[in-house]
Amino acid sequence: QVQLVESGGGLVQAGGSLRLSCAASGGIFSINAVGWYRQAPGKQRELVALITSGGDTNYADSVKGRFTISRDNAKNTVILHMNSLKPEDTAVYYCNAKKTWPKSEYWGQGTQVTVSS
Secondary structure (H helix, E strand, O other): OEEEEEEOOEEEEOOOOEEEEEEEEEOOOOEEEEEEEEEOOOOOOEEEEEEEOOOOEEEOOOOOOOEEEEEEHHHOEEEEEEOOOOHHHOEEEEEEEEEEOOEEEEEOOOEEEEEEO
């Protein structure tokens, strides 16, 4: 069992920055990967960024060069730094964790990010 708590969403002007945090608790051992996803109204949920237990990262093409995903192991937290934000980044952002044992997947409740022009 893993609990994920997201924070850092809000309203920001285009070109600005936000820092999203995903704090994990509970049975966090064996987490293989943590990712940030987003879903805009009328759109499918999409992967934004992913970090594995080994530190490998993956980004959606739309955010490469602007977003950075990282870990703060001391706080059991995954961070998404979002820079040069665009209105099209507006969405609900969700944290996701995958475990290797038992094989399972967990989601946070989501946090709203709104980028105004």
